[in-house]
Amino acid sequence: MVDQYLSQVGTLIRAARRNKSLTQSDLARSLHTSQSAVARIEQGRQNLSLEMLARIGEALGTEVVTVSSNAPLNLRIEGGRPLSGSIDVRTSKNAAVACLCAALLNKGTTTLRSLARIEEVNRIVEVLSSIGVNCRWLPGTDDLEIRPPRRLDLAAIDEDAARRTRTILMFLGPLLHEFGAFSLPMAGGCDLGTRTVEPHLQALRTFGLDVVAHAGKYTATVTPDVRPARPIVLTERGDTVTENALFAAARTEGVTVIRNASPNYMVQDLCFFLRKLGVQIDGIGTTTLTVQGISEIRTDVEYFPSEDPIEAMSLLTAGIVTKSEITVKRVPIEFMEIELAVLESMGASFTVGEEYLAANGATRLVDVTTHPSRLHAAKDKIHPMPFPGLNIDNLPFFAVIAACADGETTIHDWVYENRAIHLTELERLGARVKLMDPHRLLISGPTRWRATEMMSPPALRPAVVLLLAMLATPGVSVLRNIYVINRGYENLDGRLNALGANIEVFRDR
Structure with a gap:
């Protein structure tokens, strides 16, 4: 009975792999194992733990080998x-999530190279996919290709995935360029105590964004053609606050000056990425950033987030x-x-x-x-x-x-x-x-x-x-x-x- 089960599972895995146009070597690389081990799995000659089944399911992007148990992983x-x-x-988790959010600014294809395959990245990819963005892991690599739709479908957002990451807050900056009004689920992430979103809202109000938090959602309205009349002074030198201000400034025509900006590693990586999109940024690595925004970004670009x-x-x-x-x-x-x-x-x-x-x-x-x-x-x-x-x-x-x-x-x-x-x-x-x-x-x-x-x-x-x-x-x-x-x-x-x-x-x- 066990041998028959393993053979059936192996057949399903082989079919799912071929459907993804992956070789056995490609799948082995994703699983951090050998090609011969993948061959044994597909032949039904390899015992499979629940953890390995879960990893195979994630690598193939299919529920064909998803286990029914919701039991948590332990060490x-x-x-x-x-x-x-x-x-x-x-490569950096925080730089990866910043660049994933920044990809919403680009109407062309963004390819992020050598991303860490971590849960935080997975949650953001799930959110992006749910609103119509085509996210595809290139076969045999840790490179993610991101193609935007003609129009994002926020009504279809995966709320469960969004609530499991604080990164959803960083969608505010990109989305203010796309909608006159929209809503997002409230952010989650680590339990580290109260973390106010007011610094984000203070910075984004200068671009015409007004946000009300109610019933587990951020409800946003955007006044068109509003831009900062003077340099933005962030009330908190926070990383994600600075990133949201950069998202807003990147597609606002003219010069935006951001003071008390975070010069931290993920902000620098984001600035390097925005430069590749054609946005001119001076002061990278300092607390004053000068951004020359452009109204539309439509370019095919690849970027390697740093370590x-x-x-x-x-x-x-x-x-x-x-x-x-x-x-x-x-x-x-x-x-x-x-x-x-x-x-x-x-x-x-x-x-x-x-x-x-x-x-x-x-x-x-x-x-x-x-x-x-x-x-x-x-x-x-x-x-x-x-x-x-x-x-x-x-x-x-x-x-x-x-x-x-x-x-x-x-x-x-x-x-x-x-x-x-x-x-x-x-x-x-x-x-x-x-x-x-x-x-x-x-x-x-x-x-x-x-x-x-x-x-x-x-x-x-x-x-x-x-x-x-x-x-x-x-x-x-x-x-x-x-x-x-x-x-x-x-x-x-x-x-x-x-x-x-x-x-x-x-x-x-």
Whole structure:
């Protein structure tokens, strides 16, 4: 019976693959496995886990192998193992979502190269597809081709996918060029406390957009032919706020000046992409952007988003807390220099290689090799600052690093109300963490780690911090319901396993 079932499933997979015009090698690449393994699957000679069935379904874009179970994905981690080898940093999640939203500005074909196949990207693709945008993963690649329809169908929007990502808020800027009135589902994403949308609305009002939040929706009306009469001063130097202002300015004829703009990595990537669309932008990397907008964009363009400094910090942390020598390749050094300086002040030993350029032709990359080190607590509190300061999304990794260091370290997360609370979950693994207030943690090390089983918190970076702590913890730990990790990382467990970790993905029966 099992053999017959496997044979039937294999036949369905082969038919779905051929319908997608994929070779066995193409499918193997998407699954991070071998061509011979795909051949065995299609011949019904390979046992299939629920996780592999789900991955095949995603790779083929079909429900032919979708499993009926809604059980969440979990990780079983055998920790305390040294890591070795090298690993590439994948392209940036946040740059990818910015460019996906910016593709709505273009009436031509946009091809985004080497995107990370992560849940956040998947949700946006689902939303774009639901409103009529033709999104196609090019066979055998991680390249996404985006072709807009003649007119977007917002009435058909996939509300479930939209509510599972905060990125939906970034549709406001592009859509104000397309509609006199429209509505969007309210944004979701990580549970990090109250995050007001007012800075977005303040910036977009200067382009004629008025938004009312009611009954789970943003209802927008656009007054035509309104443009900023003077420079826009953002009330928050936020990344997505700056991106929304850039979307609005890109297709507003004339010059728009944006002050107190974020110069962070994803904003720079977006600016480089908009330049390829023909929008002139001066001041990239500074807090003042001058945009020469154009009323219509109709060009076929390809763009390579740069590597992700947050993933780079995640991988470096894996090497540091497991006292391993690993080489993290393609680290965007411009956005990691403060982090490396703080690590060095805590006694971390690492080697930084020569600089080279990313595929976008602008971002500077290096390879960084970690070495086993004896860490000590930071003398000053560790806190984030807008670029070029320590990145807010890299701050949580210093919690697990501080737990491995001698002495007491203060972590001050002044941006989010809830994230410091999520990091107190490290206590379950043996760390000594004192929550001084909703924004400040006092962490005493070194930690005598102990294996445990726990639920993943509903916030991306704290969830990855717990995974990294489990890598440092001797014994077998379990992290349950890791969807939030898959929002921001592609195949993180498999890539860490390639370095010598022992992480098993499973679902409850």
